[in-house]
Amino acid sequence: MLKEEVIQTDQDYFMNVFGKRFPIVLERGEGVCLYDNEGVEYLDFAAGIAVNALGYKHPQVTEALKEQVEKLLHASNLYYFEIQAKLSKLLVENSCGDKVFYGNSGAEANEGAIKLARKYFKEQGQEKYEVITAKESFHGRTLSTLAATGQTKYQKAFTPLPKGFKHVSYNDLNAAQKAITKQTAAIMVEPIQGEGGVNPAQKEYLQGLRELCDQAGILLIFDEIQTGIGRTGDLFAYQTYGVEPDIVTLAKALGNGMPISAFLAKDRVADAFKPGDHASTFGGNPLACRAAYATLQVILEDGFLKKVKEVGAYFRERLEQLAVQYDSVVEVRGKGLMIGVELKISAKEVVGKLLDGGVLALTAGENVLRFLPPLIITTEDVDQLVKSLDRILAE
Numbered sequence: 066m067l068k069e070e071v072i073q074t075d076q077d078y079f080m081n082v083f084g085k086r087f088p089i090v091l092e093r094g095e096g097v098c099l100y101d102n103e104g105v106e107y108l109d110f111a112a113g114i115a116v117n118a119l120g121y122k123h124p125q126v127t128e129a130l131k132e133q134v135e136k137l138l139h140a141s142n143l144y145y146f147e148i149q150a151k152l153s154k155l156l157v158e159n160s161c162g163d164k165v166f167y168g169n170s171g172a173e174a175n176e177g178a179i180k181l182a183r184k185y186f187k188e189q190g191q192e193k194y195e196v197i198t199a200k201e202s203f204h205g206r207t208l209s210t211l212a213a214t215g216q217t218k219y220q221k222a223f224t225p226l227p228k229g230f231k232h233v234s235y236n237d238l239n240a241a242q243k244a245i246t247k248q249t250a251a252i253m254v255e256p257i258q259g260e261g262g263v264n265p266a267q268k269e270y271l272q273g274l275r276e277l278c279d280q281a282g283i284l285l286i287f288d289e290i291q292t293g294i295g296r297t298g299d300l301f302a303y304q305t306y307g308v309e310p311d312i313v314t315l316a317k318a319l320g321n322g323m324p325i326s327a328f329l330a331k332d333r334v335a336d337a338f339k340p341g342d343h344a345s346t347f348g349g350n351p352l353a354c355r356a357a358y359a360t361l362q363v364i365l366e367d368g369f370l371k372k373v374k375e376v377g378a379y380f381r382e383r384l385e386q387l388a389v390q391y392d393s394v395v396e397v398r399g400k401g402l403m404i405g406v407e408l409k410i411s412a413k414e415v416v417g418k419l420l421d422g423g424v425l426a427l428t429a430g431e432n433v434l435r436f437l438p439p440l441i442i443t444t445e446d447v448d449q450l451v452k453s454l455d456r457i458l459a460e
Contacts, residue, residue, distance in 0.1 A: 068102060087420055094121025097439045097446055099425065110438040110450055111425045115259070115291045115403070118318035119363055120439035126321050129359035130352065139350045148354045155361055159300055161309040162329025166338075167349030171290035171316035172205025174326035175253070177343060178312045179209060181330060182251040182284050185337040193250040193283070199235040201261035204253065204288055213253060216261065236266060238273040245277065251284040251312075252277070256302035259291040259437075262429045263398055263405025271308040284311040284334065290326070291403070294318035295364045295440050298374035298401035305400060318440075323356035325349070364440070373440050376447065377401040380436070383451045391458045395432075402442070406434040415457055422453045 066074070071090045092102040097120045099107045112118065119126060133148070140146075153165050168174050179196055186193035198204065200215040211219055212226035215235075220226055229248075233240035241252060252274055258264040278285040287310035292302035294315060299305045303313060311334050316326035326348075347353075363369065381397060384406055388394040395407040408415065412428040412435075419426050427435040438446070 096120050097442050107425050109425045110436045111427045112437050112439045115317045115437040118440045119321050120441050126359045129355050133352050133355040138352045146351050149349050152354045152358045163332040164335035165327050165329045168326040168345050169324045172207045172210045174314035174328045175204045175210045178286050178314050178328045185334050188337045194229045195248045197231045197244045197252045200232050203260035236270045245281050251286050253286040255288045257292050262433045271306045275308050286312045288314050290316045296403045320356040321360040323353045325353035325357050379444050380447045404436045408432050418457045424453050
């Protein structure tokens with residue numbers, strides 16, 4: 066189909082929840098580049114919104130998926146799968162968690178974490194059900210995770226939302242402390258707010274939340290849907306900050322494009338789930354687990370995460386040079402290869418101009434450019450992006 070036919074067919078038959086999409090039809094990818102159905106190449110600094118950590122057509126992941134497709138896609142979690150067991154072992158051995166559960170999306174992982182927190186206190190005979198989250202947070206689009214999300218623009222069309230969620234200012238330890246009551250079960254926070262504007266937490270804030278939770282006897286949940294699996298230069302952002310949560314949620318990059326999510330918990334918390342308390346038909350299926358296992362094997366190779374930190378630091382340095390050069394740049398922030406650039410001008414317009422120049426990028430709100438490239442980008446790729454951005458800011 067020609068580009069115009071694809072766009073028209075989509076508009077005729079697909080629910081319009083994405084609004085007016087960018088007018089390109091993507092067909093294939095290789096390395097850190099995507100190609101549309103007219104053969105135009107795009108340097109990708111979006112990675113499917115932090116999903117394609119290893120870019121496209123990565124040989125180890127591609128070969129693993131080919132092998133698994135020939136064997137088994139799905140049966141049921143009523144049975145055991147070797148690849149699921151191996152993935153669970155790999156995740157636990159490289160995290161602060163002791164047990165893991167799989168789903169298909171970030172919202173499912175967060176929903177599961179909320180359920181586990183409530184069940185943990187039910188097992189102790191305590192009626193603790195409230196979860197404290199941050200303003201400008203984003204935790205998903207199911208009704209419960211929408212209620213957890215600290216942005217009314219996503220909520221107002223779906224009220225009344227489930228009760229039991231409080232939103233307090235981010236990086237404000239005093240606000241979190243004041244919100245804790247006898248009904249509080251957990252504090253859930255993103256180590257770096259992604260959709261909310263690429264807002265990094267202060268180390269003292271996360272350390273303080275850990276102390277607050279310990280003092281109050283409640284749980285600390287880290288939503289690492291976007292920050293996890295190498296994005297900050299460590300496998301998990303909690304390692305970057307040196308603060309361990311009781312539960313951590315994952316998705317996006319875990320399967321390098323295959324839908325899979327997970328939440329990990331300490332044994333004392335995970336043991337609250339009994340047979341029948343939680344389940345997923347598709348979660349942890351052999352194909353998704355094979356993709357995640359192959360992805361993790363690559364990211365855990367010696368030197369991989371060190372390179373992410375090095376390229377991330379170089380990227381920040383280049384962007385900060387633009388901040389000095391142009392008044393339209395307010396601030397550059399982030400960690401590793403999760404970087405936001407706050408502007409005085411429309412971020413969406415800049416993203417559109419980058420697209421015209423063959424570069425894909427994202428926004429986070431009205432005025433923040435968000436860069437979430439594949440973790441395999443090079444300094445040369447960074448230079449190409451910065452050159453394009455420099456040209457646009459100079460207009």
